[in-house]
Amino acid sequence: MSLLRRIAPQLVALLILFALVSVVFPGFLSVSLNDGRLVGPVIDVLKRGAPVALLSIGMTLVIATRGIDLSVGTTMAICGAAAAAVIAAGWGLPAALAVALAAGAAAGLWNGVLVAIVGIQPFVATLILMTMGRGIAQLITEGCILTFSDAGLAFFGSGTLLGLPVPAWLWIVGGLGVAALMRRTALGLLIEAIGINRRASALAGVNATVLVIAVYVAAGLCAALAGIVVTADIRGADANNAGLWLELDAILAVVIGGNSLLGGRFSVIASILGAMIIQTIDTGVLLAGFPPEYNLVIKAVLVLMILVLQSPRIAAEWRLWRDSQRASRAAAERRQAS
Amino acid sequence: MNTRALPLYATIAIFLIAYLLCWLQFPNILSTRVIGNLLTDNAYLGIVAVGMTLVILSGGIDLSVGSVIAFSGVFIAVLLRDTGLHPMIVFVLLLLLTTAFGAAMGFLIHRLMMPAFIVTLAGMFLARGAAYMLTIDSVPINDPFYQTLQSAYWLMPGKGRLTLIGVLMLLTVMAGMVIAHRTRFGTSVYAMGGGEATARLMGVRQGRTIVLVYAFSGLMAGLSGIVFSLYTGSGYPLATVGTELTAIAAVVIGGTLLTGGAGYMFGTLIGVLTMGLLQTYIVFDGTLSSWWTKIVIGILLLAFILLQKGLLRLTRGRLQGAAS
Numbered sequence: 001m002s003l004l005r006r007i008a009p010q011l012v013a014l015l016i017l018f019a020l021v022s023v024v025f026p027g028f029l030s031v032s033l034n035d036g037r038l039v040g041p042v043i044d045v046l047k048r049g050a051p052v053a054l055l056s057i058g059m060t061l062v063i064a065t066r067g068i069d070l071s072v073g074t075t076m077a078i079c080g081a082a083a084a085a086v087i088a089a090g091w092g093l094p095a096a097l098a099v100a101l102a103a104g105a106a107a108g109l110w111n112g113v114l115v116a117i118v119g120i121q122p123f124v125a126t127l128i129l130m131t132m133g134r135g136i137a138q139l140i141t142e143g144c145i146l147t148f149s150d151a152g153l154a155f156f157g158s159g160t161l162l163g164l165p166v167p168a169w170l171w172i173v174g175g176l177g178v179a180a181l182m183r184r185t186a187l188g189l190l191i192e193a194i195g196i197n198r199r200a201s202a203l204a205g206v207n208a209t210v211l212v213i214a215v216y217v218a219a220g221l222c223a224a225l226a227g228i229v230v231t232a233d234i235r236g237a238d239a240n241n242a243g244l245w246l247e248l249d250a251i252l253a254v255v256i257g258g259n260s261l262l263g264g265r266f267s268v269i270a271s272i273l274g275a276m277i278i279q280t281i282d283t284g285v286l287l288a289g290f291p292p293e294y295n296l297v298i299k300a301v302l303v304l305m306i307l308v309l310q311s312p313r314i315a316a317e318w319r320l321w322r323d324s325q326r327a328s329r330a331a332a333e334r335r336q337a338s
Numbered sequence: 339m340n341t342r343a344l345p346l347y348a349t350i351a352i353f354l355i356a357y358l359l360c361w362l363q364f365p366n367i368l369s370t371r372v373i374g375n376l377l378t379d380n381a382y383l384g385i386v387a388v389g390m391t392l393v394i395l396s397g398g399i400d401l402s403v404g405s406v407i408a409f410s411g412v413f414i415a416v417l418l419r420d421t422g423l424h425p426m427i428v429f430v431l432l433l434l435l436t437t438a439f440g441a442a443m444g445f446l447i448h449r450l451m452m453p454a455f456i457v458t459l460a461g462m463f464l465a466r467g468a469a470y471m472l473t474i475d476s477v478p479i480n481d482p483f484y485q486t487l488q489s490a491y492w493l494m495p496g497k498g499r500l501t502l503i504g505v506l507m508l509l510t511v512m513a514g515m516v517i518a519h520r521t522r523f524g525t526s527v528y529a530m531g532g533g534e535a536t537a538r539l540m541g542v543r544q545g546r547t548i549v550l551v552y553a554f555s556g557l558m559a560g561l562s563g564i565v566f567s568l569y570t571g572s573g574y575p576l577a578t579v580g581t582e583l584t585a586i587a588a589v590v591i592g593g594t595l596l597t598g599g600a601g602y603m604f605g606t607l608i609g610v611l612t613m614g615l616l617q618t619y620i621v622f623d624g625t626l627s628s629w630w631t632k633i634v635i636g637i638l639l640l641a642f643i644l645l646q647k648g649l650l651r652l653t654r655g656r657l658q659g660a661a662s
Binding site: 118119121123124125127128129130131132133134135136138139143239244248251255261291293294295296297298299300301303304307308313314 | 455468471
């Protein structure tokens with residue numbers, strides 16, 4: 001019940017968006033079964049939103065510790081390139097997945113060590129991998145777009161399982177799994193404690209160093225999955241464009257999910273809903289016949305609106321104004337009574 | 339010895355050593371032609387890095403500059419194509435627009451008390467989106483005045499060309515040095531970067547300073563956009579993707595503390611030139627691929643951040659030693 005109350009704003013926003021898109025594009029909510037797979041614009045949203053949804057899972061945890069991970073987009077490119085390179089070398093699917101996930105974990109470990117042990121601010125620490133990462137990815141693909149025709153790997157991008165696209169399954173299962181892990185164990189509480197005050201939580205016995213590193217590794221693994229999905233979808237690893245700007249979308253998803261950028265309380269499910277809201281806007285803008293150029297402006301306006309709503313100062317001023325109104329009304333009533 | 343200036347000395351030393359190594363392998367790299375090209379090719383980056391230096395010194399960050407440069411190019415190209423305005427008038431209009439854009443972001447950062455990088459992130463989307471809305475094609479600029487500006491250069495001894503935009507970059511860096519080190523506003527910026535609460539108690543006008551800092555960054559991004567459109571002779575909304583990161587890297591390699599409060603404008607120029615030298619070396623070598631640039635820049639970035647971290651610890655240790 002408390003979960004429902006927590007994600008209510010995101011759900012309402014999503015439903016309003018669905019209604020809005022349905023008005024301009026009446027067939028938006030129609031879903032039909034075709035060759036054992038569900039087909040329809042909504043299913044497309046579930047599939048296209050997969051990379052951002054996957055990234056937002058890891059990003060939520062990182063932001064909850066008062067960090068930020070700017071490198072997830074480039075990590076996607078590295079992992080996608082690694083998977084494609086392994087497949088192209090003929091080592092088979094399990095090796096490709098293992099190498100991609102290991103690359104993601106290594107990227108996360110790098111970030112985590114820089115943040116937790118060396119003590120660099122997260123924004124700066126992850127910036128290093130963000131600048132370097134595309135170079136590394138291009139090193140793997142040797143500057144060209146590495147294509148492959150392995151059906152097994154392509155299954156992760158365009159396959160179908162029980163009617164739903166595989167990318168959608170990945171984020172649904174991943175998101176629910178992580179949410180359960182956070183809320184059914186004390187892990188979520190400990191991460192929130194670090195985000196609110198790392199020093200205090202460390203003094204209270206939370207192993208903050210290990211947890212912060214673990215959180216960045218989790219973000220790296222999520223980026224690896226997203227990288228596999230993107231690479232498998234186009235059956236090629238594009239070191240330059242895979243995951244470009246997606247770190248920003250992931251941060252936006254977390255912010256839309258009502259999580260504070262200043263750390264503390266978080267909800268993975270709300271962030272995933274945020275990712276779906278972004279994807280619905282993207283798809284809706286296209287379906288409504290607007291040129292895709294409007295997408296960025298709409299996103300920018302959205303971010304600004306959320307920022308105003310989240311701003312600590314505006315909230316304080318609103319409370320001040322409300323209290324003064326209430327006080328003056330009370331004074332007026334007292335005057336009338338006397 | 340002044341530990342704050344240590345990163346600057348390290349930057350200058352690295353640049354000189356790198357240049358020496360390049361020179362030993364390719365003696366021609368020390369010709370005025372190469373130096374002239376180094377200035378011309380990195381002019382837009384140098385100008386935008388001046389604005390970024392001031393923002394970082396104040397303890398903030400501006401992620402919107404790359405998009406603003408792209409917007410500027412498109413704005414100029416479309417206006418010159420569709421109206422009969424003189425380029426100079428278009429330049430003035432553009433600079434007013436980007437300065438106001440920067441000031442608006444600064445106002446929001448101050449008013450909303452939100453992290454600068456998320457506000458400027460929205461600015462980045464907005465500027466890029468505005469560029470897309472003007473056009474999605476690459477628009478050539480065929481104005482005769484533009485050709486005059488593009489072909490304006492001074493032939494240095496050794497046949498190197500010191501172009502107009504190269505000179506403009508050097509002048510901008512000098513103006514930046516004066517603003518950062520010789521004005522009251524510059525001192526306020528340093529104070530803000532050193533600690534916001536302290537600065538406020540010392541009487542720094544916080545809101546005004548933040549708005550001015552981001553307005554200055556917007557102005558520099560607009561100027562950089564003009565230079566970039568002179569350099570490429572066109573406007574393209576997908577241009578200069580990721581320039582904000584290159585500019586931040588140049589500032590940090592130039593020895594400015596990313597947390598703000600310490601650094602030198604001159605270091606940024608050296609940082610920009612170091613990155614330009616890397617690219618020049620790769621062109622001279624011919625067998626290395628361009629992605630090595632990104633990796634080496636990343637490593638340099640890490641090295642400088644670690645250096646700053648070490649210095650900070652050193653200073654703190656000495657302060658404690660002095661106190662006890």
